[in-house]
Amino acid sequence: MPYTPHQVVKPEVLASTAVGMLEQELVVPSLFQREGIDQFRGADNDTVSVPVEGVLPFHDYAFRNDRTNPIEFDVYNERKVAVTFGGNVYSAVKVTDEQNDFDLDNWSKLLRPQVKAVARGLSRRAVGVLTGQDYAVTIGGAEANLRRALIEARRVLNAFNLPASASRYLLVGSDFEAALLNDDKLTLAQNVGDSAADTALRQATLGQLYGFSIIVDQTIPSDAAYAFGSSAFIMTTAAPSVPQSVAFGSTQSFEGYAMRWVRDYDPSFMMERSVVNTYAGFREVKDVLVGWDEGAGKEVVSKQEHFVRGIKLTLDGTSTYPAAGSELATITGVTAPATEPAA
Template sequence: MLEQELIIPNLFQKQGVDQFKGAENDTISVPVEGVLPFHDYAWRNDRSNPIQFDVYNERKIPVTFGGNVYSAVKLTDEQYDFDIDQWSKLLRPQVKAVARGLARRAVNTLTSQTYNVTIGNAGQNLRGALIEARRVLNAFHAPKENRYLLVGTDFESALLSDDKLNLAQNVGDSEAESALRTATIADRMGFRIVVDQTIPAAAAYAFSGSAFIFLSAAPSVPQSVPFGATQSFEGIAARWVRDYDPTYMQDRSVVNTYAGFQTVKDVLVGWDNTNQVEVISTQEHFVRGIKLDLDGKSDYPAAASELAVITGVSDAKVWTPVGYKPETDPANV
């Protein structure tokens, strides 16, 4: 039930609880593949110099459990006997409440992230904006697997109304209608396009699923409760416990899960054409996701920044819709 209710957390990379047991300060380190440079050894050289060896290190991203999302309900004898004839009626709204709590934390993680690229005025040319989003993520070497375009409701309306994208007509009206009900609109430009009502309406976020980590774990069932169960499915775990309070003649039902969210930053690899050598960034950068706005201004890295030098994505090459004139934009008048 919890899996069915979630949208945004299901787009994130999931981690379970086992590796947290015994961890200091409730923190684990999620390994991210290290980066190694390549070298050339001169052909038929005199072997006076040895080859160069590098030290390989995986990067560790610290992720901490920082939440206990729950729903707790009391159920009187009268309610149980006359109003609710089975526990599933109560369990479903409890699970939905927990799902909303997880979703809200996922939204906060997504929207509070500082993005190195924002593509503005996407509403002027949506197809071009999606192509630019793909270009930027490719230049950033973001993983191509499980790429998503998460859009707000206004952004969704613009996409569905755009003849160049032709979303509904391409799959047939009945399929498009069904896909919209399940939040997925279509696949375009290498992105699975998903709509969510809780992110800013005019915004969209293009990212790889590995850009964010979602931690989920079911708390242990206390031995003192008469009924308790934990369940894990598709990387999401929860606990349900019930007991009876004879003092007030009422049942108590609690559904909860431990949760945590984190972003993933990367070391970048580029090529120095002048010196003909490979360049590895000295800093970690968040490059697995970017932001798009229907209106607003674009924001790209400064041309002299390490990120721009290595990837070629800079404020000297800001995407602008074809035929767009800033002086005629109502936002600038």
């Protein structure tokens, strides 16, 4: 039998390939604002503060007044959204000598299911943050009139001052997707842009409608949809460092995702061990709001932070809006419309 030379494979090459596989598995995390590892090094309590621009009201000073009253001064505070690493998502596998010699053609074959497992872990964590959010507005009964419900979603996000220039997503469950596709009153534009080419996100994108990129995901409630901006949620990943005692290991980053892969050998059991892992953290972004006090004739800034970068829609059920007289309703003007959007 002729001798076949061994092929030396560098861990950096395989790890980089593995991260590419990871990116293809992620849909919901791809819609989150992503932060990397560098700013977390040495962070207190494993927490990094992502800065959010502060808000200031404007004032009027009467033209040619008698100067008996001074101008008003405000205090500027740049807010910070604290994101804490709260998870270490991993996949660990042991491979015997026999498996390595007779069953495993190459290590990329093993890396693929390991990375997919890590990807599902990240996706489940992201979905948990998104679906577990306390939404200020829920548009219920959308199936009765999907067009009106989507227009109402756009109206609410506009009233919440979510910039029209920002990417807006409508993430839909499988039943919500079917309702959209079966509605002959809706026509989805198919131009999703080159930025989503050849990714899982492109495959999951149905099209565009009323300023939303409509994306389907099988892991959220099937009868629900979530309309939100690209900055509504933050996701952080960080690849743990490779220990000096490990000869075969690498850390890589791809499209904002970071991970580590290490391999070693346990001679006591004649097994090779492969571990893929990443640190991860998730967080919603709340805002200080600016509104107009008609009675006082001046701008007002909310005393509390509110999550207004996203809302929820359901095929059935009832709608919920901020209570009349509440700070959120007073500043944004968002209350239940006289006619329910899905009526």
